[in-house]
Amino acid sequence: MQVPAPFEYTRATSVDEAIGLLDRLGSEARLIAGGHSLLPMMKLRLANLEYVVDINDLHDELGYVRLGTDEVRIGAMTRHRELLESPELAAHFPIFADAERVIADPVVRNRGTIGGSLCQADPSEDLTAVCTTLDASCVIRGAGGERVVSMSDFFRGPYETAVEQAEILIEIRIPLRPHGSSAYAKVERRAGDWAVTSAGAAVWMDGDVISDARVGLAAVGPNATGIPAISEALRGQVPSEELYAQAGAIAAESCSPNTDNRGTADYKRHLADELTRRTLRLSVERIRAGEAGDQGTQAEGRD
Amino acid sequence: MQVTMTVNGETITREIEGRLLLVHFLRDELGLTGTHWGCDTSNCGTCVAWMDGEPVKTCTVLAAMAGGHEVRTVEGLEVDNVLDPIQEGFMQCHGLQCGFCTPGMLMTTRALLDRDPDPTEDTIREAISGQICRCTGYTTIVRSVQWAAAKEREAKAAPVEGDTESVGSAS
Numbered sequence: 001m002q003v004p005a006p007f008e009y010t011r012a013t014s015v016d017e018a019i020g021l022l023d024r025l026g027s028e029a030r031l032i033a034g035g036h037s038l039l040p041m042m043k044l045r046l047a048n049l050e051y052v053v054d055i056n057d058l059h060d061e062l063g064y065v066r067l068g069t070d071e072v073r074i075g076a077m078t079r080h081r082e083l084l085e086s087p088e089l090a091a092h093f094p095i096f097a098d099a100e101r102v103i104a105d106p107v108v109r110n111r112g113t114i115g116g117s118l119c120q121a122d123p124s125e126d127l128t129a130v131c132t133t134l135d136a137s138c139v140i141r142g143a144g145g146e147r148v149v150s151m152s153d154f155f156r157g158p159y160e161t162a163v164e165q166a167e168i169l170i171e172i173r174i175p176l177r178p179h180g181s182s183a184y185a186k187v188e189r190r191a192g193d194w195a196v197t198s199a200g201a202a203v204w205m206d207g208d209v210i211s212d213a214r215v216g217l218a219a220v221g222p223n224a225t226g227i228p229a230i231s232e233a234l235r236g237q238v239p240s241e242e243l244y245a246q247a248g249a250i251a252a253e254s255c256s257p258n259t260d261n262r263g264t265a266d267y268k269r270h271l272a273d274e275l276t277r278r279t280l281r282l283s284v285e286r287i288r289a290g291e292a293g294d295q296g297t298q299a300e301g302r303d
Numbered sequence: 304m305q306v307t308m309t310v311n312g313e314t315i316t317r318e319i320e321g322r323l324l325l326v327h328f329l330r331d332e333l334g335l336t337g338t339h340w341g342c343d344t345s346n347c348g349t350c351v352a353w354m355d356g357e358p359v360k361t362c363t364v365l366a367a368m369a370g371g372h373e374v375r376t377v378e379g380l381e382v383d384n385v386l387d388p389i390q391e392g393f394m395q396c397h398g399l400q401c402g403f404c405t406p407g408m409l410m411t412t413r414a415l416l417d418r419d420p421d422p423t424e425d426t427i428r429e430a431i432s433g434q435i436c437r438c439t440g441y442t443t444i445v446r447s448v449q450w451a452a453a454k455e456r457e458a459k460a461a462p463v464e465g466d467t468e469s470v471g472s473a474s
């Protein structure tokens with residue numbers, strides 16, 4: 001029977017109250033949101049806490065997807081299911097639905113949150129790769145105010161983030177850029193499992209030429225990693241299979257997978273290559289389908 | 304600590320330890336052993352019950368976290384000795400063999416039918432993808448859900464006799 005060691009449960013009803021509690025209770029206190037990472041770790045005594053601060057009441061305050069003029073803002077308590085079903089994210093960032101469909105299972109997705117996923121900072125976690133691909137930034141609030149950090153500054157190693165003890169991740173901001181699309185692909189051993197390897201891609205086009213592209217990989221390094229060399233190789237190029245292959249080769253070279261029970265390092269490098277190609281290809285296809293689809297509809301209308 | 308929640312419509316208050324998991328609260332404190340306790344790791348899904356109308360894995364929710372919320376367990380499906388159509392479906396189509404996964408399957412698929420009255424086989428399989436039937440009886444589980452869906456659609460299309468009053472007032 002797996003149960004956590006004894007701790008004191010308390011509940012915060014506002015972000016400021018949560019920060020105040022963390023400040024007062026000290027380093028033996030942790031926030032719990034969906035709980036599907038923290039509770040298993042507590043059951044296994046990988047996390048031993050004196051205080052657990054339940055922030056599920058903050059869903060009203062921090063559960064949202066807001067579309068602005070130049071960015072999308074996602075509240076940290078937004079649950080996986082809400083991300084999967086968000087029409088705003090589907091319209092602008094199809095990578096989210098791609099990833100959410102393969103994160104755990106529908107019942108777990110009813111509880112898990114984007115903030116919890118990022119703060120867990122598991123090297124195999126999917127939303128960390130999605131946010132890295134989309135060049136997201138994280139808004140962290142403490143008693144002294146808010147600060148905004150990039151994804152590369154947010155992750156400090158496996159299970160470590162820039163969020164300090166008396167701070168809380170409150171929002172994820174994703175820049176909105178025109179003429180782009182995105183995609184996510186994951187190889188897992190069984191439905192709902194952690195990734196053996198996964199890749200996210202985002203591409204922006206200027207006519208027939210790639211104006212910018214980003215690739216993020218999960219499960220092949222200490223944290224989800226963006227690969228600047230791929231962006232450099234793709235900018236200004238016309239999409240082709242050869243170009244995707246070049247990007248895939250860079251992905252395989254740039255990552256640092258370990259051999260473990262999910263697969264060998266060589267296999268994961270192979271997947272980094274293949275999944276990079278697939279997600280870049282799909283992103284470009286989505287951009288073209290969107291534009292061609294619009295033109296087609298107009299043409300039919302005129303006929 | 305004290306926790307108060309609604310379970311199958313009844314308000315319940317208990318003194319509990321903060322670390323008590325919802326599955327054990329339901330089974331050991333309330334005697335609602337219909338919710339099964341399986342893998343302990345949120346993989347098998349036999350412990351699924353509803354919190355505020357949504358299926359959750361009660362082995363990975365603290366009882367304290369359910370405080371102030373509405374919980375519905377498999378015991379809450381049957382009302383006044385009338386089975387829920389999803390329960391009937393599992394009976395009619397042999398949706399269970401050993402029955403261990405059944406409570407979770409029933410709660411998840413009941414929630415599915417509330418959202419989608421005519422789910423495809425793919426939709427049903429996706430909905431139960433976080434649940435394991437070690438008898439591997441998935442085909443009959445899918446049939447059971449489809450049976451229940453068809454029955455509910457029929458009931459909606461053709462109200463039973465004696466219900467004419469409400470039909471009349473609606474039109």
